[in-house]
Amino acid sequence: MAAWNIAVFALYGIDKWKAKHQRWRVSESALLLCAFLGGSLGALVGMEVFRHKTKKWKFRILVPVFLILQAAVALWIIR
Template sequence: MLAAGLHPYVAWLVGWSIATFVFYGLDKSRAQGGGARIPELVLHGMALLGGFPGGWIGRSYFRHKTLHHAFLLVLILSTVLHAGIALWLFRA
């Protein structure tokens, strides 16, 4: 357990989710105003590493990547993958 009382896996998901949300916002800002974009592979990797909640929230909040079916697929895959990991880690 971490000092904040979170299981390390939950802390991992929270950290990656915050980072992924920020990166979605940064990419949206750069898409609108110019500048170096965040590669799609980076956003996909962040979701797969555990940032899928931040990806779902960022996708909706920033209205970003909503027409890209690959992002939807990766977020669904990440959600299912991490649900399986959580079920395995927290089984009674």
């Protein structure tokens, strides 16, 4: 999970760099899917560090929701 979150964090950074340099971008649905599939912590940290997608309501709401759900599942598995 740590490696996946680092990869998602990097993906958000890469997409921010591409946005600044007018390059081909990673789709919003791909970014959200990566967060949903266990990379929500990396996505949330990437959003804050790179100041990327912080004004988009989908990201401001869904990424924290994904993080809460993933934490709840992790706690349930541990118990």
